[in-house]
Amino acid sequence: MSAAFSFALTATDGAARSGVISTPRGEIRTPAFMPVGTAATVKAMMPESVRATGADILLGNTYHLMLRPTAERIARLGGLHRFMNWERPILTDSGGFQVMSLAELRKLTEEGVTFRSHIDGSRHRLTPERSMEIQKLLGSDIVMCFDECPALPADDKRVAESMRLSMRWAARSKEAFGDRPGHALFGIQQGGVTQELRAESAEALRAIGFDGYAIGGLAVGEGQEAMFGVLDYAPGMLPEDKPRYLMGVGKPDDIVGAVARGVDMMDCVLPSRSGRTGQAFTRRGTVNIKNARHANDPRPLDEDCTCPACRNYSRAYLHHVFRAQEIISSMLLTWHNLHYFQEIMGGMRAAIAEGRFAAWQAAFHAGRAEGDI
Numbered sequence: 362m363s364a365a366f367s368f369a370l371t372a373t374d375g376a377a378r379s380g381v382i383s384t385p386r387g388e389i390r391t392p393a394f395m396p397v398g399t400a401a402t403v404k405a406m407m408p409e410s411v412r413a414t415g416a417d418i419l420l421g422n423t424y425h426l427m428l429r430p431t432a433e434r435i436a437r438l439g440g441l442h443r444f445m446n447w448e449r450p451i452l453t454d455s456g457g458f459q460v461m462s463l464a465e466l467r468k469l470t471e472e473g474v475t476f477r478s479h480i481d482g483s484r485h486r487l488t489p490e491r492s493m494e495i496q497k498l499l500g501s502d503i504v505m506c507f508d509e510c511p512a513l514p515a516d517d518k519r520v521a522e523s524m525r526l527s528m529r530w531a532a533r534s535k536e537a538f539g540d541r542p543g544h545a546l547f548g549i550q551q552g553g554v555t556q557e558l559r560a561e562s563a564e565a566l567r568a569i570g571f572d573g574y575a576i577g578g579l580a581v582g583e584g585q586e587a588m589f590g591v592l593d594y595a596p597g598m599l600p601e602d603k604p605r606y607l608m609g610v611g612k613p614d615d616i617v618g619a620v621a622r623g624v625d626m627m628d629c630v631l632p633s634r635s636g637r638t639g640q641a642f643t644r645r646g647t648v649n650i651k652n653a654r655h656a657n658d659p660r661p662l663d664e665d666c667t668c669p670a671c672r673n674y675s676r677a678y679l680h681h682v683f684r685a686q687e688i689i690s691s692m693l694l695t696w697h698n699l700h701y702f703q704e705i706m707g708g709m710r711a712a713i714a715e716g717r718f719a720a721w722q723a724a725f726h727a728g729r730a731e732g733d734i
C-alpha cells in the first residue's frame with residue numbers, strides 16, 4: 362500500500378500505455394476498466410464478486426448518494442468503503458453530469474446547479490464546493506471536479522461557454538479540495554468535438570494542476586467515429602505523467618480503440634446494465650439470451666470464458682431464468698460481462714507490456730461478429 366497517490370507508466374506501445382496507480386487503498390493496474398456502483402452497489406453483484414472479476418477500483422455517484430442515503434449518513438457510518446464493504450479504491454463522479462441527465466427542474470448558474478430530486482422532488486443545490494464536501498464525506502479516493510457536460514446537439518458557442526464555466530468550476534473545485542495526502546483530484550477536459558476548445562480546456566486544467574485528467578463530454582451520443590476523432594488528439598493534450606480517464610465508455614470495441622489512443626482508465630454502466638437486460642458480451646460478439654434460439658442450447662455463453670456463468674450454466678438455463686425473470690439471471694450475466702471486460706483489460710495490459718498491442722488488437726477484431734451470435 363502507498364501512503365500517497367502516484368502514477369507510474371510501465372510500458373508504451375504506439376499511443377497505448379500500461380502502468381500502475383498507487384493509492385493507500387491499493388493499486389490500480391492500467392489500462393483499467395472501472396465498474397459503476399452508482400448507489401453504493403454494483404447492481405446484482407456482491408463486492409467480493411466484483412473483485413473476483415479482476416476489478417481494482419469501482420465508481421460511486423455523488424448525485425445518487427447525496428439524495429439517498431445522504432453523504433452525511435454514510436460519513437456517520439464510517440464512509441463509503443465501509444458502508445458498501447469495498448476496501449479498495451473508489452472514484453466518485455462529481456454530480457453535475459447526473460443532475461443534467463436525471464434531475465428535474467434544473468437551474469444552472471455561475472454558482473452551480475439547483476434541482477429537484479428525481480426520487481422525491483426535494484430541492485437541492487450542487488456547487489463545486491458542495492461536490493468536494495460530499496466526495497470528502499464519502500471518503501472517495503479519486504475525486505472528480507464539478508463540471509458541466511453540454512447535451513448534444515450543441516453549437517460551438519454553447520460548447521465554448523460550457524467548457525469555460527467548467528474550467529472556472531475546476532479552479533473552485535481545486536481550491537475547495539485543499540491538500541489531502543493519499544487522495545486525488547482529477548480535472549475534466551471539456552470542449553465537445555472541437556479541437557481548439559479541447560486544447561483551451563487542457564491548457565486551463567494544466568495551469569490549475571491535477572493528480573489526473575479526465576476526458577469528459579464524450580459518449581453523449583456523438584458516435585464512435587466522432588469520439589475516436591477526438592481521441593486521436595485529446596489524450597496527447599494532457600500531461601503524459603498523469604492518468605488519463607475517459608468518462609462513460611463503453612462497448613468492448615470502444616474501450617480497445619480508446620486504449621489504442623492513449624487512454625488509461627474508463628468506466629461504463631454497459632456491462633452491468635446490459636447483463637440485466639439479457640445481453641452478454643463475448644469474444645465472438647454479443648449474445649441476446651432472451652432470443653428463442655438459445656432455449657435448447659446446452660453450450661455456455663462462451664466456451665473460452667472461465668467465469669461462473671460460463672463454467673456452470675448453459676445458454677438454455679440462462680435463457681430460462683431470464684425469461685422467468687429470476688434474480689440469478691442478472692447475477693450471472695452481469696458477472697460474465699464484468700469478467701469479460703476485465704479479461705479485455707488484462708489482455709491489453711499484457712500486450713502493451715510485451716510490445717504486441719497491434720497484434721492483440723487485430724486478433725480482438727478478427728474473432729468478432731458484427732451482430733448477435
Ligand SMILES: CCCSCc1cc(N)cc2c(=O)[nH]c(N)nc12
Binds near residue numbers: 455508
Ligand atoms: C459514475 C459515472 C461516471 S462517468 C459519467 C460521465 C459520462 C460521460 N459520458 C461524460 C461525463 C462528463 O463529461 N463529466 C462527468 N462528470 N461525468 C461524465
